[in-house]
Amino acid sequence: MAATPVADQLRQLGDARALVLGDPVYWPQVLHGILPIVSGPIVELRRWGADFLAETFSTPVVDINEKQSLAVTCLDTMVRLMDEKEAGILKSVVQCSASVYPLVFRYMCNNRDDQATWDKMDMIKSKILSLWDSGPVGVRLGCIKFVQRVILVQSRGVTDPRLADRSEISLTMVPTNHPVLSLPALDAEAQGLLDRLLSILHEDPRLDKTLIYDPALITATLNNLSVIVKTRAPLAHKILSAVMNFNPLAIIAKANTVKNRLMMQCMEKTVRVLLMNIARANQNGPYTAKISQHITRLSQAKAEVLEELSRKRPAPSQTQPEAEAIKRMKVENAQAQAVITPTATPPPPPPVAVITGPMTYGQLYTLSTDVAMTSFDGQQLPIDLVLQIIVGSINSLSQQTLQTAIAAVNSRYTALMAYVPPASVPIPQDGQVSQAAQPGAEETQGEQVEQRDIEKKEEDEEEEEEERELQLGKFRLPPPTSLAPEEMHDIAIQAIDRMFSVVDQFDKTSLISRKSKLGANRLAASNWDREGWIAVLTRLATRGMGDTAPDTVKEEVKGKDEENGEIAQMQVPTALSTAIREKLYNFVIADFRGRMDVAVSWLNEEWYNDQVMSRAGVNREPQYRKWMMKVMDGIFPFLESKDRLFMRLLSEIPEVTVELMQKVKMLCLDPDRAMLGIQMLHYLAMLRPPVRDMCMDVLEDLYQNHVEVRVQAQKLLQKWRPEALAAIDNAQNNTQNANGMTATLVQRNGATTATIN
Structure with missing residues (x-):
C-alpha cells in the first residue's frame, strides 16, 4: 500500500466510500481501516480523511450507538488533524467535532472513569475556540456550529420527564457526583460561550467606523440561534433580546455601496426569518406579540432606508488619493474665495435715480433701473394677482434688504423736499444791455463766448477721433482660455452630473406606465x-x-489579421x-x-x-x-x-446571451428564489421564441442534475421538449441498473478487504 501512488490510493478510498454509501453495514470496518492511512504524511490523503470523518458522523444512516463508539476511536486522529494549516482540512475537522462532541459527552456520562477520553475532547475544544477569532472564514463558520452544539449539550433541557426527548443530550444526563464532569463549570462555560456568540450582534458600525462587518458570520450566528431558542427555554429571553436589539440596517450608515446594501438585505431577511420561525413554533408563547411588533418595525425601517437610498445618487468611484486631492482643492478654493470676498460685507444699496423737479409717486418709490420694469403699467394686472405678488415678495425679502430699500426711498424723499428750483433770470434781448453791468462787461462776455467755441471745437475733434477708431474694423471678443484635457474631462463630467440631477427631479x-406609444416612429x-x-x-x-x-x-x-498578417x-x-x-x-x-x-x-x-x-x-x-x-x-x-x-x-x-441564461440557472438553484427563476424561463420560452432552445437547455440540465427543481422543470420540458425528457429518463434507468449490478458484484467478491489492504 505504501508503494502505491497517491492517485491509486485516492481511487481505492473512493471505491471504499462508494461501498459504504451503498451498504452502511460496512461503515465501521472501512472507518477503522482508513484511520492509519489518513493520518500519514500525504496531505491529499489527510484532506480526504477529514472530509470522510465529517461525512461519517453527520450521516443519518449509521446507528447512534455505533457512532458513539466510532467517535471515541477517532479522537486521536482528530487531535492530530487539528494541527493542520490548510483551511479545508481544518473546516472538515471542526465540522466533525461539532457532530462528535455530543456523542463523547454521552459516552462520558456512562463511563465515569475515562479521564483520558475527556482530556482529548477538551483539547479539541480549546483549539477550536482559539480558531474562532483567528481562523479563515470557512473555519470560523464551523466554529460557530461547534459552539452551538456545546451550548446545547452543556445547558439544561426540558425538566419535565413527560416532555423530555430521550435522545436529547443535555446537562440533565450528568450525575451529580460525576468525578470528571462538573455541573457548575459546564453550565458556566455554556453561559460564557453564549455571551461570546451574541457579542457579534452587539457591535454597531455607526459607532465604530473601523468595524469589519462580516455578514457570513452574522448570518451563521443567527441561523444557529434558532435551535437554541426552541430547545432551551431558559436561554430564549437573552437570545431574543440580543436579536431584537441588533439592527441589520445600520451597516448602510458606514458606506452606501452595493456590497453594503446586499449585506443589509441578507441580514435583514435572516433576522426576519429567524423571528418568524420562533413565533410559528410557539404561537401562544410569551414573545409572539413582541416578535410581531418587531418584524413590523423592521419592515418599515427597511422601506424607509430603501426609499432614502433611491433618492440619493451613489458616491463616485474614486481612489483614496483622488478623493483627498479633490477635497483639498475644494478647501483651498473656498479659503481663497473667503479671503477675496468677505462674507460679512453687506450688499450694496440699490441705486437711487437722480430726479430733478417734480416727480410722481411711482418715480418716488421705484428703485429698479430696468427700463422694462419702469415702463410697465401695473394697473393692467388684477388686484388679486397684485396682492399675491406683494405678499410673496415681502415674505421672500430679508430684513436687511428691506431696510436698505426703505433708507433709499427716505433719502430720495428728503432730497426732493430740500430741493429749491432756481429763480428765473430774464434773458436780455438783442441790442440791449443791463444797466447793472460794470464797465468791463462786454470784454468778459466776449471771452466767455470764445472759450465756449474752443471747448466745442475740442469736443467735435474728440468725437471724430472716436468715430475713426470705431471704423477701423469689426470688434471681436478675445478667444477663450485653452483648457487641459483633464480640465475638459472634469467639466464634462460635471455637466453629466447636472443632467442626472435633472432626471432625478x-x-x-x-x-408599464410609459407614455410613449408610437414605438419606432416616435x-x-x-x-x-x-x-x-x-x-x-x-x-x-x-x-x-x-x-x-x-x-x-x-x-x-492578440492575433493577426488573416488578410495581411498584421x-x-x-x-x-x-x-x-x-x-x-x-x-x-x-x-x-x-x-x-x-x-x-x-x-x-x-x-x-x-x-x-x-x-x-x-x-x-x-x-x-x-x-x-x-x-x-x-x-x-x-x-x-x-x-x-x-x-x-x-x-x-x-x-x-x-x-439574451448564454451567460445570462446561466445566471438565471443559478437563480433556479437558490431555494428562496427558485420559483422566480423557473417563471423567468417559462416567460422567455413562451413569449420570446428565439431563446426557447436556450431555456430548454437550462431546464434539461436542471432536470437531469438537480433533484430539488426536477418537478418544475419536468412540466416545461413536457410542453416544449418531451423527447429529451424521455431520453433522460431512459439513461438514468440504465445507469441505476448498472450501478446496482456493480454493487452486488463488489459485495460478493469481498471488495472491502481488498480495498483497505
Missing part, C-alpha cells in the same frame, strides 16, 4: 421630460462622445463615454426596480450602436454584452421572489 416611470427626445433626458444621456454614452478613442490609444488585440487593432471607448456608462450603471443599480426603463433604453442603444458599427466595418470593442452582463451582475444579488417585473426587463433587452 422627474417622477419615476416604470416599464422621436427620441420630443419633450424635455424624463424619457427625453434619458435618451440624451444614453446616446451621449453610445454615440455622442465619438464612442471610440483616437488612433493613438487603440488597443492591440497585428489587428481594436478601437476602445473614450474615457468620457466610459465614465458616462459607469454613471448610467450606478444610476440603474441604485434603484433598479424604479429605473428598469433606463436600463432598457440604454441597453437597446448599446446593441443598436454595436450593430451599426459592425455593418460599417469598424473594428470596435462591442459594448452591449459587456454592460448588459455588468447590469445583470449588479441586479441579480438583490432580486427577491416578488420581483416578477424583472421578467419584463429580460423580455425587452435586445439580445
